[in-house]
Amino acid sequence: MNLRRDVFQAIADPTRRAILLLIATQSMTAGAIASNFDTARPTVSKHLQILTECELLKQEQNGREIYYHINAKQMKEVADFIEPFRQMWDDRFNKLETVMKNYKSKQ
Amino acid sequence: MEKKTKVKAEDGKQEIVITREFDLSVELLFKAYQEPKLFEQWMETKVLKMENRKHGSYSFETSRNGNVVFRANGTIHDLVPNQKITRTFEMENTPFPVQLEYLEFEKLTQNTSKLTMHILFKSIEFRNQLMQMPFAQGINMAHNRLEEILTTLNNTR
Numbered sequence: 001m002n003l004r005r006d007v008f009q010a011i012a013d014p015t016r017r018a019i020l021l022l023i024a025t026q027s028m029t030a031g032a033i034a035s036n037f038d039t040a041r042p043t044v045s046k047h048l049q050i051l052t053e054c055e056l057l058k059q060e061q062n063g064r065e066i067y068y069h070i071n072a073k074q075m076k077e078v079a080d081f082i083e084p085f086r087q088m089w090d091d092r093f094n095k096l097e098t099v100m101k102n103y104k105s106k107q
Numbered sequence: 108m109e110k111k112t113k114v115k116a117e118d119g120k121q122e123i124v125i126t127r128e129f130d131l132s133v134e135l136l137f138k139a140y141q142e143p144k145l146f147e148q149w150m151e152t153k154v155l156k157m158e159n160r161k162h163g164s165y166s167f168e169t170s171r172n173g174n175v176v177f178r179a180n181g182t183i184h185d186l187v188p189n190q191k192i193t194r195t196f197e198m199e200n201t202p203f204p205v206q207l208e209y210l211e212f213e214k215l216t217q218n219t220s221k222l223t224m225h226i227l228f229k230s231i232e233f234r235n236q237l238m239q240m241p242f243a244q245g246i247n248m249a250h251n252r253l254e255e256i257l258t259t260l261n262n263t264r
Contacts, residue, residue, distance in 0.1 A: 021239055024235070024239060082114055082116060082238060084241035085114060085238045085239075085240070085241045086112060086113070086114040087241070088241050089112050089114065089125055089127070090111060090112035090127075092149065092150065093111070093112055093127045093129070093222075094111075095148075095149040095151075096129070096136075096139050096149040097129055097130060097131060098149075099139065099145060099148045099149045100129075100131050100135045100136070100138070100139050100145070100149075101130075101131070103135070103138075103145060104131075104135060
């Protein structure tokens with residue numbers, strides 16, 4: 001099985017991308033996830049199944065409820081959640097350093 | 108190698124802490140925030156207003172191809188040269204509420220310094236949404252790349 005291809009196919013769908021963003025920071029039940037979408041509940045379940053099959057999501061039994069949460073390890077293959085934010089600031093600060101070094105040498 | 112810029116975002120908190128060490132004196136680091144001409148260069152934006160004093164205010168806007176794509180403003184609550192700036196930050200025309208920022212400038216050696224940005228958000232949800240923005244763009248870019256590859260494959264067939 002080509003896992004990488006499956007992962008990218010999984011995130012190619014806008015609803016599945018929205019689901020990933022929704023539970024990026026907190027685990028949720030299928031019902032709670034579905035309540036965020038206008039889509040029919042079985043459709044959301046199908047999306048959750050696809051995301052779980054390609055290991056972007058993990059299921060966790062908590063009492064009678066099943067919670068879905070992000071499989072951080074697999075998500076790293078697509079994009080780390082905080083890393084792009086950190087990278088944005090790092091780029092900005094690198095630029096600051098360069099600008100100020102130029103400024104200093106001109107003084 | 109240790110990363111230069113660090114982001115600390117603990118679960119269940121409505122705040123983040125960004126830290127960075129610079130190969131610059133604390134005076135030069137502070138100047139990068141104080142001088143509109145310098146600020147414009149590293150933030151790649153246009154400063155509309157910058158009153159660097161207690162209870163002063165600031166605003167800037169970023170354009171791409173002649174269109175304004177981003178505007179932000181805020182009030183400077185406190186400012187101590189080479190030590191700290193306490194300010195609010197608000198992105199215009201977005202659902203994000205104003206955030207409170209504590210910037211601390213610290214001298215490490217004669218030619219090195221450290222910046223600590225402590226940002227407080229209205230809620231945990233807004234904090235997480237803001238941090239996800241570059242992530243969401245990344246996923247969209249990954250998707251666009253995939254589409255490009257598929258289109259190329261179809262065309263060469």
